[in-house]
Amino acid sequence: MRITGYRTLSTVHDWGRPIGDANGAVRSGTTEVPIVLLSTDSGETGVGLGSTAHIEDFFPLLDGADPRAAPALYDRMLARVFKAGHAGAVFGTIGALDMALWDLKAKAAGEPLWRTLGAADRVVPAYASALDGPLSDDELVAAHQPFAERGFGAVKLKGGLDAATDIRRLRLADEVYAAASGGRPALMLDANETWSRKEAVRHVRRIEEELDLAWVEEPVRRWDAEGLAAVSRGVRAAVATGENLTGLEQFRPLVLARAVDIVQTGSIWGITHFLRVAALAHSVDLPISPVGYNANPLCHAAAVVPNHMAVEIQDLGFPQGISADQTFEDGRVVLGDSPGLGLVVDEEAVTRANGANGWTAPASPHVRPSDAGRRLTRKPDPRRG
Incomplete structure (x- = not known):
């Protein structure tokens, strides 16, 4: 089994209600879910969920490789950015690809990953x-x-x-x-x-x-x-x-x-x-x-x-x-x-999915408020939460 290509998709999770935490809220209740699909010469497709922002930087390290060597390929991707750093979306992309590799490893064995x-x-x-x-x-x-x-x-x-x-x-x-x-x-x-x-x-x-x-x-x-x-x-x-x-x-x-x-x-x-x-x-x-x-x-x-x-x-x-x-x-x-x-x-269903990406909204849970950690003498802001 060898990796031959990839595709990226994006769907949404519809929570059916607002979601959030002390930092902010997604009032629409709709958030983005990136997907990466790794194709192989055996016809199996590996599914990974997570950031795909830097996938062009990492896929060449996987192209032609046997996905059953998932831990070694994970280390290969980390080595690619050992000086630049692997935080944030970079690590998320490595994680999404790693997930797809393990999916393929278990599919090659014809059994669930567990x-x-x-x-x-x-x-x-x-x-x-x-x-x-x-x-x-x-x-x-x-x-x-x-x-x-x-x-x-x-x-x-x-x-x-x-x-x-x-x-x-x-x-x-x-x-x-x-x-x-x-x-x-x-x-x-x-x-x-x-x-x-x-x-x-x-x-x-x-x-x-x-x-x-x-x-x-x-x-x-x-x-x-x-x-x-x-x-x-x-x-x-x-x-x-x-x-x-x-x-x-x-x-x-x-x-x-x-x-x-x-x-x-x-x-x-x-x-x-x-x-x-x-x-x-x-x-x-x-x-x-x-x-x-x-x-x-x-x-x-x-x-x-x-x-x-x-x-x-x-x-x-x-x-x-x-x-x-x-x-x-x-x-x-x-x-x-x-x-x-x-x-x-279901790629057809994914293409029909639509909704705002609530994670990127200015007051989303992913944006740290200016008063976080500085509320000892302040009343709660009624506009939040």
Whole structure:
């Protein structure tokens, strides 16, 4: 099997409601999902989801190569930018191509990727997360009801701007999931780097006066090892971070400084990245929890690592024109037997997909507000969230 070419497509994910966090919101509820398709001389096509911004720089390194050498090809791509750097969209492009390579590797073996990787079980523990920052109380309940009905026993809310609001919303989520299961759910809060160190400790301690948090996510900047460690010491909740770190070298200082309690990775950074970060975390007895998103491709890799805790599921649907061989049962992802990642791209449906790319809007969750980390003496801005 040899790689012979590639194509890039773009579809959208229609969330059916506004989404966002403490940094901003996508009011349209529509976001872009880039796709890369790697073709081979065997007729198999590898599917990768993630940035395609720099694909012209990296495809020549894969052209004519055997995709079954996925880890070696991943290192070849990293070596291409070892001086220029591999952050942001560069790392996203490497991750999308890496995902397509692993898809092809498993397809060549005629089996799902979870089996190629050596997993003993197709069932992956998960937790619910609905990117629910801009939702009203009623909308919050409506968004989480389908997750509760599927048996999810853990839920993460977006928050961080006002402790009283977060407490109220966490109580609502607790009620929704408890009513469906008869037991109390694990509660998490995601601040998306909106606090300073003292803001984080004060905010979480206020919540912990009334509720128990399993973890608080990205309380301060993602790379701030000293700050993350200070927050972890100052609150009862575990500290989770890592979904926006790009490269193994960015995790190492946090792990060695014991600045993170739950290690996370982002789905668009690829399979190889996840496996290596999971091994680093496992070496110091830390659990790992990947972000699902865009048909949850990291579930296949999560199924094989011994320190996997739970994968974040942000939506029970998939991007337009993409189907995935997986189901959600009893708060878990059940992977199917389709070869590779189990992703099927309907190119005709993709061409019909349309909608604004909400990630690039000026007030989107991807744009850091000017007052982030500087709100100790400020009231919450009523125009946000």
